[in-house]
Amino acid sequence: MFDTLDDLDPDQRVLVRLDLNSPVEDGVVQDNRRFDRHAETVRDLSEADHRVALMAHQGRPGGDDFVSLEQHADILAEHAGVDVDFVDSTFGDGAIAAIRDLEAGDVLLLENTRMTDDELPEKEPEAHSKSEFVQTLAPEFNAYVNDAYSASHRAHASLVGFPLVLPAFAGRVMVSEYEANSAIATKEFDGDVTMVVGGTKATDVISVMNAIGDKVDTFCLGGIAGELFLRAAGNPVGEDIEGMDLFDDQWETNHETIEELLDERGDQIKLAVDLAYEDENGERAESPVASITEKDRAFLDVGSDTVAEYAPLIRDSEAVFVKGALGLFEDERFATGTVGVLEAIAETDCFSVVGGGDTSRAIEMYGLSEDDFSHVSIAGGAYIRALTGEPLVAVELLKHT
Incomplete structure (x- = not known):
């Protein structure tokens, strides 16, 4: 599959891409599981006596969270x-x-990659590999390690340029994330497969439901997507009220797909019976839900x-995949759905x-163990x-180099 850290020759100068992108509150970078x-x-490379330089990004230009990585180094x-x-x-x-x-x-963290002009434009890997950014850094190293699975859908220079000019390896996070997250597409399960669908980005999860319906026995819905499906089923919910801008645009984008999914896979889709x-x-x-006659509240x-x-x-179920919270779990009053499912x-x-990231945060917030x-x-x-x-x-x- 990949070459990993265990395949590195001794005493290498290694350039490593991490994903340390984190919430920033009043200029203070917040610690998180990343x-x-x-x-x-980082620890494995250092203890193996490699010389390690790290790359990572934080925010986007113009955003309040677009800050230096100096605090990240300490965390x-x-x-x-x-x-x-x-x-x-x-x-x-x-x-x-x-x-x-x-x-x-030694371990060194370089400044925010997105503070360079070469980083952000989405380009073909070959074009990125010829950028000043890649061509300047690459000669200083023997190997490149990508551990930033969570950013690996982006065709940015630090992610796709270096594997074309350096021997490329997968870090620990890259390996574990790839194996687990690809399982629904690659593994065969003998028993039922259930997917819990929620969150605020209904468009994302609806596309998943449409793509993998043949691999999932039951979808349990909540969050914004759950309300939109209830709306498609004829209930007066899943629409914006005054001061809200969450539902109507996503309804316009997705209602035809939602209606098709309910028509074709209605027996697989479980909707909320109360809110x-x-x-x-x-x-x-x-x-x-049956007693709601109009949407007059959130x-x-x-x-x-x-x-x-x-x-x-x-x-x-033999396998359960979760994408998105079923409610506003950050408020303890409305954590019942998300925490109940996780329990x-x-x-x-x-x-x-x-x-x-949001759903996984509930595990820590409510005293559950990742080991479960x-x-x-x-x-x-x-x-x-x-x-x-x-x-x-x-x-x-990484797979092809």
């Missing part, structure tokens, strides 16, 4: 248990000098009866993949593409 996951690759060092130096240059003179000063076991909202006292309240979670219907389906998976001896799941993915867009069997450009380069 640092912990990538720490294994990563804490997780990896090794010193991580930082240089405020990606491939300028300062970066080259720092790279050449590396000694065995939760905030009552006049600020408390959680629930309403049966629904923030599936209801308890829905969880009671979904949980047995999950417990009887059912955790209690079940099945192959399970929880995908998407086969894989908790840190990928978003790449996870969606893997579920549909669509190739990831940077992954394909």
Whole structure:
């Protein structure tokens, strides 16, 4: 499949692409599981006495989260248990000098790749490989390691240019994410396969449902997608109300596909039987879908009866894949759906993949253990593409170089 860190010759100068893109609040980079996951690759390379330079991105130009990686170096060092130096240059003179000063076991984080003009344009790998960015950095190294699975659907220079000019290897995160996230497209399961579908990006998950319906026995729906399917089934929900801009545009984009899915695969699709909202006292309240006559409030979670219907389906499954939360779990009042489903998976001896940064965050927030799941993915867009069997450009380069 890939060459991995275990295939590296001793004493290499290694250029490593990570995905440390993180929330930023008031200029402060927030710690998250991406640092912990990538720490294994960094630690293994350092302990093997390689000379290591790291690349990563943060935000996009113009965004509030488009900041330097200086804070990232400190957070990563804490997780990896090794010193991580930082240089405020990606491939300028300062970066080259720092790279050449590396000694065995040293780790250096280069500045945000998206602060270079060459990084962001989506181009063919061959074009990126000839960029000043790649042509300047590559001669300083013996090998390139891609550990940024979650960014590997992007044809950016740091992801697709270097594998054409350096021997390319997969890091620990890359290997584990690829194997788990590709399972629904590549593995055969003897028992039922269930997919829990939620989140706010209905267009993404609807495309997944359309692509992999033959591989899934049951879809359990919630979140924005769940309401849109309820709307297609004739219920007065799944539409915007005053102050809301979540449903109508996605309905216009997807209603024909939703209606086709309900018509062709209605027996596979389980919809919420009740929905939760905030009552006049600020408390959680629930309403049966059948009793809703108009949408006059925001629904923030599936209801308890829905969880009671979904949980047995999950417990009887051989494999469960999750994409998206069933409700606004960041608010404890509306975590019942998401946490209830995750608890059912955790209690079940099945192959399970929880995908998407937001949903996986609920595991930590509500005291669940990652060890109770086969894989908790840190990928978003790449996870969606893997579920549909669509190739990831940077992954394909690792497989073919």
